[in-house]
Amino acid sequence: MTTGNREDYLINILRLTEGEGVAKTTELATYMNVSPASVSEMIKVLAKEGLVNYEKYKGVSLTEEGLTYARQLRKKHHVLERFLTDYLNIDHKTAHEEACRMEHAISDESAIKMCHMMGTPVDSDCQSCKKPCKAVSEGVTRITPLNKLAQSESGRISHITSDDTEVVKRLISMGFVPGREISIETILSDGGPRIVRMGNATMALDYHLASHIFVDTAAESEQF
Amino acid sequence: MTTGNREDYLINILRLTEGEGVAKTTELATYMNVSPASVSEMIKVLAKEGLVNYEKYKGVSLTEEGLTYARQLRKKHHVLERFLTDYLNIDHKTAHEEACRMEHAISDESAIKMCHMMGTPVDSDCQSCKKPCKAVSEGVTRITPLNKLAQSESGRISHITSDDTEVVKRLISMGFVPGREISIETILSDGGPRIVRMGNATMALDYHLASHIFVDTAAESEQF
DNA sequence: TTTATAGTTAAGGTCAACCTAATCTTAAAA
């Protein structure tokens, strides 16, 4: 495990080398607001650990391993930032700063699941980076809106979508979170409420609301 | 700002002083898996900062300020842990460990909002603590359980949920269907039945039963 | 080929933790 600060170096090297091949010491020093000497020193450590390619006087770049690490970190950053702004209504600047702290604390697993929870937003461009980042993973599935499921059918929530952010937020806050197992208990009438079950909870849900929840019916025992 | 480790001391002092008035040095040392000497040392620092009451050889306790701080921290822990288990399906042990890291990174603001997002679950008992914890703040959640609504308040039924399927079915069969407008006519006594109105029907409803019905109070004319 | 600029090393500092060993307090047993 690399420490928080080392991780910052990695992520910043990534940011600076994204377009160009290498980051220069001074450039990085300015960017991170430390002395060039500190950068040189740190880089030697990271090189020894195989995370960066380092040739004296020639700048740094990430190794394959470092790249993977840094990208993962950046994804975490984005996922968190996204979550903070979209789900918690935190303003952008604050969200960014907070994501900078939290990206070092969240596990890979949680980041991935968080990504799933939010549907696809992590694919898209990120405000604080020049480059877009990719979603953590994708699968082939049979996905149906919850309101189209028949009685006693079940599956796993794939994603939730609506033009109205509020609706998505509301559903999330009700516990409809991608990844959870869900089954239709009872259908009261065709266009009427659905009684659904998730874990121990049973819940009655409006037909229209249910249409925003997409269920993967082939995913009953699949793990992320 | 106190460092992560200092925060750990605070939260652990809180845990140990919850029942008893003070925590003993050795007790804390054992609990945190460090030497008693380290504890003494750290405590002096915290005392200097006004976060703990410290009288040599007499044990530590939190000051008013330290208590506030530690409680806030523990709340953060709970909110995060809850989020990880309930929303991301992370197993408990992992969630706890992760919350331990993240509690130092999340801001007060985000914790509060996260709490709101999740509705009320943070009120309830927490798996990893002996003591239940309170919600981060009362806050303005639009979705409120019916039993918490004041007299003459109204809204639209958002959803109905219970661990017991029968309860949900019964409520549905009584006409409590998501989407319907509802208002509190009369409150007979604090924990007593509510008389509610839906359309033309008036109905008396047990306090406990009412707690399963969630009302969107901001949604009086809103459509899903 | 010179020389400014950029990069590196050396030497040393700080800070927050931690530890062991020695010493001191307290409280309870003798």
Place this chain on the structure above:
DNA sequence: TTTTAAGATTAGGTTGACCTTAACTATAAA
């Protein structure tokens, strides 16, 4: 009331992960 063991504290020291300044060195453009 004295003794003493358990518990707490201090002293002194270590470590790791940073950082800095100052002096030195390489590079590449004039």
